Amino acid sequence: MKLIIADDDSFVSISLKTILESSGTVTVLGIGKNGEEAIELYETYLPDVLLMDIRMDTMSGLEAAEKILKRHPDAKILFLTTFSDDEYIVQALRIGAKGYILKQDFENLLPALTAVTKGQSVFGSEIVSGLSQLIPKANQYDYKRHGISDKELAIIELIAAGLSNKEVSEKLFLSEGTVRNYLSVILEKLSLRDRTQLAVFYYQNQ
Amino acid sequence: MKLIIADDDSFVSISLKTILESSGTVTVLGIGKNGEEAIELYETYLPDVLLMDIRMDTMSGLEAAEKILKRHPDAKILFLTTFSDDEYIVQALRIGAKGYILKQDFENLLPALTAVTKGQSVFGSEIVSGLSQLIPKANQYDYKRHGISDKELAIIELIAAGLSNKEVSEKLFLSEGTVRNYLSVILEKLSLRDRTQLAVFYYQNQ
DNA sequence: CACTTTTAATGACAAATGTCATTTTTTTGT
């Protein structure tokens, strides 16, 4: 398995090289200290996997990964990071990175690398649990099952579009007072306090 | 590495057992045909990894996984599935599964299993690319580029969480009047009419 | 038909909201 390592801390790179090569199945073809070097090394050696730090001087790992994947969409890039940073994880996923592993986990790096060469994606467990929280609940709130009528739902949708009571009443051919009464009942049913909380609820459960 | 396999298609289970055991590093301790059997086998053998189909008769893999993880929070459960199904992936992640791999990838299963025993999570690449699309883009709207200050943004976020002016003022150690003034300016800047429209704007541009 | 339920409307009220002009306080630059 041929590797390139890129990390601005050369102690990390060297340690990784030593550990990984001691297994006998890995060859580290090159070591870079920033994004530019990573790109250059990748182009030169076309390794099986590029092991790269996210944060580096001059050019970040993310930028480098983006550029490499543009020219080599099948590139297998595995990010190494000191602690899990939500922002970066998501960006890394979007770009098309094959993994995101904490540096502390270096003892477990080898199986991860193997899995990546086989076309799979590997993440530290802590990272995945954080990730799942970022995904909005796919299960839409079932208003009908919670005693919300069709008319009430219509009002909810208009309020969640930002309309005032007056505007809702005009849209639905009701009096403003009636709309207020409806809203009052809706808020009671959903245990909310005001129309803004209703809008928030609507979008958070969408 | 000790395994339990659970799949309602026994042809699949047997094939997997054969393939995996031929490597010499894996022992399949038991084969189940549904969720109940998977739970029972897990409790009996406490395997390193439970390899399980998502869809099974009587009790689904998800249900079984949830029950097992309740009693064994460190259980390593890897889901096998025929096609990537967004709903299930997210649920599986939330529950705490360690992976989600397509059955077609059976040749690549072994490194995945190894990585999982080392405490990592493994996903088929197709699955991850689908997953990243489920995550909403963080702050698509760049408030700062539209003349919204840090303090204003803080207020926007609290209002978008459903807080009243009073509550916002307490959170930010400002007077209620000041919060009102800030809000008034924010609404002007974003051409909105009231706090509800602000919340709507916030979520629609998230 | 008489009845109940549902749906819609009123009016009264307190509270929250949004706007504005103005003042006070704090921060900043020189």
Add this chain to the structure above:
DNA sequence: ACAAAAAAATGACATTTGTCATTAAAAGTG
């Protein structure tokens, strides 16, 4: 230290909002 600028507060005001008790009309049910 001083003036200018920015941040925070005040007070007054009209409007909107949410709650509640009550009434009126319509629709459904026996």
